[in-house]
Amino acid sequence: MSEVHIYPVYKEIAAKAHINDEQYREMYQHSVVNPEGFWREHGQVVDWIQPYTKVKNTSFDTGHVSIKWFEDGVLNVSANCIDRHLASRGDQVAIIWEGDDPADDATLTYNELHQQVCQFANALKSQGIRKGDVVCLYMPMVAEAAVAMLACTRIGAVHTIVFGGFSPEALAGRITDSDAKVVVTADEGIRGGRAVPLKKNVDAALANEEVTSVEKVIVFKRTGAEVAWDDDRDVWWHETTAVASTHCEPEPMNAEDPMFILYTSGSTGKPKGVLHTTGGYLVYATMTFKYVFDYHDGDIYWCTADVGWITGHSYLVYGPLSNGATTILFEGVPNYPSTSRMSEVVDKHGVNILYTAPTAIRALMAKGDQAIEGTERSTLRILGSVGEPINPEAWEWYHRTIGNSFCPIVDTWWQTETGGILITPLPGATELKPGSATRPFFGVQPALVDNIGNIIDGEAEGNLVMLDSWPGQMRTLWGDHERFEQTYFSTFKGMYFTGDGARRDEDGYYWITGRVDDVLNVSGHRMGTAEIESALVAFDKIAEAAVVGVPHDIKGQAIYAYITLNAGEIPSAELHKEVKEWVRKEIGPIATPDFLHWTDALPKTRSGKIMRRILRKIATGDTGTLGDTSTLADPSVVEKLIAEKQQVL
Numbered sequence: 001m002s003e004v005h006i007y008p009v010y011k012e013i014a015a016k017a018h019i020n021d022e023q024y025r026e027m028y029q030h031s032v033v034n035p036e037g038f039w040r041e042h043g044q045v046v047d048w049i050q051p052y053t054k055v056k057n058t059s060f061d062t063g064h065v066s067i068k069w070f071e072d073g074v075l076n077v078s079a080n081c082i083d084r085h086l087a088s089r090g091d092q093v094a095i096i097w098e099g100d101d102p103a104d105d106a107t108l109t110y111n112e113l114h115q116q117v118c119q120f121a122n123a124l125k126s127q128g129i130r131k132g133d134v135v136c137l138y139m140p141m142v143a144e145a146a147v148a149m150l151a152c153t154r155i156g157a158v159h160t161i162v163f164g165g166f167s168p169e170a171l172a173g174r175i176t177d178s179d180a181k182v183v184v185t186a187d188e189g190i191r192g193g194r195a196v197p198l199k200k201n202v203d204a205a206l207a208n209e210e211v212t213s214v215e216k217v218i219v220f221k222r223t224g225a226e227v228a229w230d231d232d233r234d235v236w237w238h239e240t241t242a243v244a245s246t247h248c249e250p251e252p253m254n255a256e257d258p259m260f261i262l263y264t265s266g267s268t269g270k271p272k273g274v275l276h277t278t279g280g281y282l283v284y285a286t287m288t289f290k291y292v293f294d295y296h297d298g299d300i301y302w303c304t305a306d307v308g309w310i311t312g313h314s315y316l317v318y319g320p321l322s323n324g325a326t327t328i329l330f331e332g333v334p335n336y337p338s339t340s341r342m343s344e345v346v347d348k349h350g351v352n353i354l355y356t357a358p359t360a361i362r363a364l365m366a367k368g369d370q371a372i373e374g375t376e377r378s379t380l381r382i383l384g385s386v387g388e389p390i391n392p393e394a395w396e397w398y399h400r401t402i403g404n405s406f407c408p409i410v411d412t413w414w415q416t417e418t419g420g421i422l423i424t425p426l427p428g429a430t431e432l433k434p435g436s437a438t439r440p441f442f443g444v445q446p447a448l449v450d451n452i453g454n455i456i457d458g459e460a461e462g463n464l465v466m467l468d469s470w471p472g473q474m475r476t477l478w479g480d481h482e483r484f485e486q487t488y489f490s491t492f493k494g495m496y497f498t499g500d501g502a503r504r505d506e507d508g509y510y511w512i513t514g515r516v517d518d519v520l521n522v523s524g525h526r527m528g529t530a531e532i533e534s535a536l537v538a539f540d541k542i543a544e545a546a547v548v549g550v551p552h553d554i555k556g557q558a559i560y561a562y563i564t565l566n567a568g569e570i571p572s573a574e575l576h577k578e579v580k581e582w583v584r585k586e587i588g589p590i591a592t593p594d595f596l597h598w599t600d601a602l603p604k605t606r607s608g609k610i611m612r613r614i615l616r617k618i619a620t621g622d623t624g625t626l627g628d629t630s631t632l633a634d635p636s637v638v639e640k641l642i643a644e645k646q647q648v649l
């Protein structure tokens, strides 16, 4: 390990911060010794229509996993994110929309947001949506995406957002699994100067015979492009809201009523519908937002994530708005139209808190000072990182160049499943070590276990698990509680398994080392190798495929695919292109393989199991230590693969 540079807590930050180190230690101790008492108090960060009397009712016991928080409380999410702020800050800006084109921007005050959310909530009702129905959002990054989310929560509809970069096939799968009745989309999206044909993709998804649940499609007009129209099914956003009342009572929701489903990739099978419920999720998003970003009234906050990911749910929309913050919703990408775009947006809106991903940081870092050309970024106070481990070089560059060497960086570790941040520094409390997510948030009990589930104490490296529940935890997989238990609670009995490996150092700081399962992290996007493999073998010329991740300077990981063609098929430049195109079409651009390795045979055990360990090593060129290959059905396959690697593009 190279020497670790320690950054002490900045005095100016600590002076104003909600939590200092002593308070952190005291509160953390209390939160794990007496979770019931701790959360009884902190559940009050949101407003309840009917207060809870019960706080925690959770079990990680295999076969009986059940997670309930504040179970007899009643509340409404949109009332917490909007209505409760109207008296004190109705005219404050809630959402700043920054368009893909730097000349396009707009603002929505809390009053305006209230009006739009009520209208769209009524529009959803008029299209037949009732409490408990599922609404699929397939939206570009426009303020109406947040309006639609909040409108769902206002009437108790369950939203499931599908990232606009996913293909019609991927969209169809999620609609079918969630049984969505309405799809909300736009004519087109715009990102980095390029149009994304969202409505066309929805049409293609709904043309699929297996998709039978959708009754209506509501279309927001973003670009005015010509789109195909089905008079019985399609409705314009502006038309249905124009006739909708601006009054809509928030629906009283039980704390454990479903709030949203979000699909994410696992190591096997189809994407999983992670279910979050109302009370615990909102309490946890609200509280973590306040403390992790040390949010103070008046701060301008910018999270660069898309609403299609969990970060866009918890820390672009729900956490900030529940705290009454001003949140920036950015349509574009950090390096368009120029490398300095991100810094320009910071200056333009006077951003105080910036939350982005290591892959964006590394892409900007590769351009050096161009990333800050002509900008000052002097309003910045706190920087955040999320999505994958941040390498110390990128951390240092982010700190020095974007942050002018005076902003603490909160490296926040969490997952779609965790609902909110679990391991993170607090700006006024935690000494920073570049590359470490540092310490657990209140109420979070991480542990490291060896491969047979023994807890290892002190300085150690192992599998990262959680020993007890926190309010933001997912409750189940939509329609498949058994898979939920199987995936998260069966590897290590009685513990939540994260799928990540981690190291704990002499100060008790956690250093996430990455996934230990067959899940890839490409530019902060999570992808199952199994998903890409099944897309590959669905191509009519491919007999067999195996996908592994290889390190990549900017993306973190790149996708390396081993492919065996059907007898008679011959690899060619054209086929290479066709296969990549195919995966783009099946899943989406983010799943496109970077490398294709044509081969006649994969290394398999005698029972036919592909040995991925070996494939990973060959792909990364780490062939000095292949380990035991004696269990292979045909050990000569390995030599062949190594030789072929020379030709891989």
Ligand code: WT7
Residues within 6 Å of the ligand: 264, 309, 310, 311, 385, 386, 387, 388, 389, 390, 411, 412, 413, 414, 415, 416, 417, 437, 498, 499, 500, 512, 514, 515, 521, 524, 525, 526
């Ligand atoms: C996986 C979860 C949480 C929002 C975005 C991703 C990796 C996430 C960090 C971090 C190291 C991180 C983990 C995790 N990850 N944040 N700060 N340091 N790794 O959510 O798509 O559910 O992916 O992202 O591997 O398991 P997700």
